[in-house]
Amino acid sequence: MEPQETQIPAANSVLEQRRRQVATKGNAHGDIACETKSVAGSVSQRACVFCGSRVVLYPLADALHLVHGPIGCASYTWDIRGALSSGPQLHRMSFSTDLAEMDIILGGEKKLYRCLVELIDAYRPKAAFVYSTCIVGLIGDDVEAVCARVSQEKGLSVIPVFSEGFAGTKKDGYKAACDAMGRLLGTGSTEGISPHAINLLGEFNLAGETWLIKDYYRRMGVDVVATVTGDGRIDDIRRMHGAALNVVQCSGSVMHLAKGLKDKFDVPFIRVSYFGVEDTAKALYDVAEHFGDPAMMARAQTLVREEVAAVMPELMRIRKDLAGKRAAVYVGGSFKAFSLVRALRMIGMVTVLAGSQTGSKEDYRELEQICDPGTVIVDDTNPLELCAFLKEKGCDLLIGGVKERPIAHKLGLGFCDHNHERKKSLAGFVGMLNFAREVQSTVMSPVWQFIPRGRPASQEGDASCSP
Amino acid sequence: MLLRHTTADVTERTALTINPAKTCQPIGAMYAALGIHACLPHSHGSQGCCSYHRSTLTRHYKEPVMAGTSSFTEGSSVFGGQANLLQAIANIFDIYDPDVIAVHTTCLSETIGDDLVQIIAKAREEGSIPPGKMVIHTNTPSYAGSHVTGFSSMVKSMVGYFSEPSDIRSRTINIIPGWVEPSDMREIKRLVGLLGAESIMFPDTSDVLDAPQTGKHVFYPKGGVTMPALRRTGESAVTLALGPTASEAAAKALDVKCGVPCETMTLPIGLQATDRFIDAVRLHSGHGVPVAIEEERGRLIDIMTDMGQYLQGKRVALWGDPDQLVALSEFLVDLDMKPVYVVTGTPGKVFERRMERALQGRVPEAKVQQGATADMFLMHQWIKQEPVDLLIGNTYGKYIARDEDIPFVRHGFPILDRIGHSYFPTVGYTGAIRLLEKFLDVFLDRRDRDDPEERFELVM
Structure with missing residues (x-):
């Protein structure tokens, strides 16, 4: 059979119910609708509450992570994010209560208890997290009670994570993860923590990025107490309330924890991003400014000067190649989208589409502000719509995650994974150079000469996005 | 070592699954449905399920994988998912215009007890299913069977929904x-x-x-x-x-x-x-x-005779899905190799009997296990007790391959870190030649790397 080539004009490919989740900068419109559940039947690129909790907590490398549910939830999240650990690797194992039919009928509490005891005896972790999945919420297992019992018997923190998949969006999962970590706050000694100490929040050590950032702070004379959660350790979280400042990256995932630390322990927080030269420099300066120490600020300035000087000449060469090329950005968290728009601008590229799976109204207002007129802003898009916009806007590059990669390649666009499948550090000054090199190599790849490139919107009759 | 925590003593596990050799039913139903032309698979459950299945299939095939979801909320988990599915069916035909929507359930919708037959009938009544189009379904409770069960159920549903009894008997x-x-x-x-x-x-x-x-x-x-x-x-x-x-x-x-x-x-x-x-x-x-075809067969046997010396007696550990494991084991025995450890997470006692036949009485030391605690952890423990020369299975074997320094040929689902499986078959005589090539490559590469200088040979 021939592929179906029924043409659907771009405007129609936005589901009617989704119209308010799409905006174009420059057109009068109200706030973008967001933070809603996806429309049923939409081929959404989003995930669930459990996914949100799992990605936030999973890098805690000396904890036990037990998924309480049928096997799938554990299988699909087995070591899929490259969150590196410098020590224990326990987080890379996959543990499941593997609930079966009889457990659904009779309840899974006994099985959960046995699993926890067996695992704790075998692995002696620093703490254990028990993730509730859809089914557990439905059959009503008292996970809290089982955790409390095992905690008492085994003398370690066994913490329930209320991450039933259906109970909201991925963002609610971030909050459930923060609530779980919240139980550890204030339980360790803060002795010996320097007055110039911070916590890194929302940094997951993909491709070793936490190590790079930590090194910047070390060179400024700032100590890091805990990283949440990249290369994270339970004991660090227990004492992180002793730090003077929380430095929060990634808007959605751990903001809730930062707010908790502020309310309960009066530790202030600032929001930063380490993607791009400008944002990284600003992050370091903001921290130095917080401590009000001129010597520290001078060290930060020296560091930024040296690091920028090291990457700038090559960045400028790459910029020549990429000048005027058009990019689309579709990422999980919207805060990352801001940085990407700025970083792309630095290498001469224009962002013509920007969106995220989980942005808030404020995020989208801010995103619109930093974008150029005509940029399309989307919340929770789907492949058909995304494809229509990519075509309409005549893009050269898509930045996204695992499900977007093959779509870009099929259309003949370059692609950069700015999600958990990145293989090189994209954070900090070196990360900006890595990012620019990756964008250059994909956009300028010799492979594109062999294939019909995704054509600009002006050429009608192109059915490149047919359903 | 990534799996440094794994010990050789096999302790009794009452429940726990560690590093599974299976996943849940719905992904199998989704893969099967993608084998119908112009079909959009649809996951009747929470959004995460659909997202995980699509991501896993995309990682394995490096292809876009399209599927819809009913996007369950707390409301649907209390009141049932009928409203979601009805809306989904209408939206999907409206926007994505497939010939077929193939709905599979999840643990959530199964436990709530959504009646898919009734919901689909209602969608037809409401006129959401255009003439000539079909909505089919299969039940895939994630807490029973495995991904293979889900595949099997969706294929069975194709018969239930499509196959028409006839007086004619074709030769097809x-x-x-x-x-x-x-x-x-x-x-x-x-x-x-x-x-x-x-x-x-x-x-x-x-x-x-x-x-x-x-x-x-x-x-x-x-x-x-x-x-x-x-x-x-x-x-x-x-x-x-x-x-x-x-x-x-x-x-x-x-x-x-x-x-x-x-x-x-x-x-x-x-x-x-x-x-x-x-x-x-x-x-x-x-x-x-x-x-x-006779010549293809002849070429296979020719290579089996030419290269037999490098294969004879090699101990092999394999894991994955029952049908693949049985067939591979039989082939390994025919190559005079020894499939000594065989593990599948897919439950079913009949597997052990099928394996017995496949081993043709020539590997009495073989250990075969299926079901809940038949997982990669157990496999690793067996290997620690007595090592093997070759691992065959999906990507999840790479931890063991690295920790124990054992040659590894990827086969099965999922393969998340190599290509080739989509393009080069392992079925048929030429497929068997490809398997042989893969086995020999890992064995001979290993010798080229490890042999001391005086034993290093140009010709093999």
């Missing part, structure tokens, strides 16, 4: 290929074509999940079994079900519904299983085996 052979790669499906069709037989293969993911780059993102690529072909399966002469775990249920249902006799066979991986497959097709087609 139905082929249910089982959960194999698009490349394998393509190869099976090629062999059947060479044998001069008409066939309908279902499902068929060739030209769906191995689509070429064209500068277009085609929502429904050209491959997949069509609705008219599925209807005609009811008038075929015979059904060949390749692999009992994945294919037998559908074949039997077709026999019951339309009186099409069926024959369940081992997946045609390796020499003997391919022989049996070719012979079955030959019998039903009434044509002889063409020289081309």
Whole structure:
């Protein structure tokens, strides 16, 4: 059979119910609708509450992570994010209560208890997290009670994570993860923590990025107490309330924890991003400014000067190649989208589409502000719509995650994974150079000469996005 | 060492699964549904399920994988998911315009007790299903069986929804290929074509999940079994079900519904299983085996004799899905290799009996286990007790391969870190040659790397 080539004009490919989740900068419109559940039947690129909790907590490398549910939830999240650990690797194992039919009928509490005891005896972790999945919420297992019992018997923190998949969006999962970590706050000694100490929040050590950032702070004379959660350790979280400042990256995932630390322990927080030269420099300066120490600020300035000087000449060469090329950005968290728009601008590229799976109204207002007129802003898009916009806007590059990669390649666009499948550090000054090199190599790849490139919107009759 | 925590003592585990050798039913139903032309699989449950399945399939095939979801909320988990599914069906036909929507359930919708038959009937009543279009469904409770069960159920549903009883008996052979790669499906069709037989293969993911780059993102690529072909399966002469775990249920249902006799066979991986497959097709087609196929077989045996010295007596550990494991084991025994450890998370006692036959009494030391605690952790413990020379299985073996420094050939689902499986088959005689090439490559590369200088040889 021939592929179906029924043409659907771009405007129609936005589901009617989704119209308010799409905006174009420059057109009068109200706030973008967001933070809603996806429309049923939409081929959404989003995930669930459990996914949100799992990605936030999973890098805690000396904890036990037990998924309480049928096997799938554990299988699909087995070591899929490259969150590196410098020590224990326990987080890379996959543990499941593997609930079966009889457990659904009779309840899974006994099985959960046995699993926890067996695992704790075998692995002696620093703490254990028990993730509730859809089914557990439905059959009503008292996970809290089982955790409390095992905690008492085994003398370690066994913490329930209320991450039933259906109970909201991925963002609610971030909050459930923060609530779980919240139980550890204030339980360790803060002795010996320097007055110039911070916590890194929302940094997951993909491709070793936490190590790079930590090194910047070390060179400024700032100590890091805990990283949440990249290369994270339970004991660090227990004492992180002793730090003077929380430095929060990634808007959605751990903001809730930062707010908790502020309310309960009066530790202030600032929001930063380490993607791009400008944002990284600003992050370091903001921290130095917080401590009000001129010597520290001078060290930060020296560091930024040296690091920028090291990457700038090559960045400028790459910029020549990429000048005027058009990019689309579709990422999980919207805060990352801001940085990407700025970083792309630095290498001469224009962002013509920007969106995220989980942005808030404020995020989208801010995103619109930093974008150029005509940029399309989307919340929770789907492949058909995304494809229509990519075509309409005549893009050269898509930045996204695992499900977007093959779509870009099929259309003949370059692609950069700015999600958990990145293989090189994209954070900090070196990360900006890595990012620019990756964008250059994909956009300028010799492979594109062999294939019909995704054509600009002006050429009608192109059915490149047919359903 | 990543798996430094694994000890050699196999302790009694009452419940726990560690590093599973299976996943849940719905992903199998989704993969099967992608083998229907212009079909949009639909996951009736929370958003995460659909997202995980699509991501995993995309990582394995490096292809876009489209599927809808009912996006359950707290409300739907209390009041049922009927409203979500009705809205989803209407939206999908409106926007994505598939020929077929193939709905599968999840643990959530199963436990709530959504009645899919009733919901689909209601959607038809409400006029949400355009004329000529179909919504089919299968039940895939994630807490029973495994991903292979989900695949098998969706294929069976294809028969239930499409196959039409008929007074005519055509000479066509139905082929249910089982959960194999698009490349394998393509190869099976090629062999059947060479044998001069008409066939309908279902499902068929060739030209769906191995689509070429064209500068277009085609929502429904050209491959997949069509609705008219599925209807005609009811008038075929015979059904060949390749692999009992994945294919037998559908074949039997077709026999019951339309009186099409069926024959369940081992997946045609390796020499003997391919022989049996070719012979079955030959019998039903009434044509002889063409020289081309005989020559392919001859080339396989030629390489088996030429290179046998590097394979004899090698101890092999393999894990994955029952149908693949049985076929591979039989082939390994024919190569004078020893499949000593075999593990599948897919439950079913019959697997052990099938393995016994496949081992042909030649590997008395073999350990075979299936079900809940038959996982990669157990496999690793066995290997720590007594090592093996070769690992064969999906990507999840790479931890053991690295920690224990054992050569590793990837086979099965999922393969998240290599390509080739979509394009080069392992079924048929040429598929067997490819397997041999892979085994020999890892063995001989290892010798080239490890042999001391004085033993290092140019010619092997």
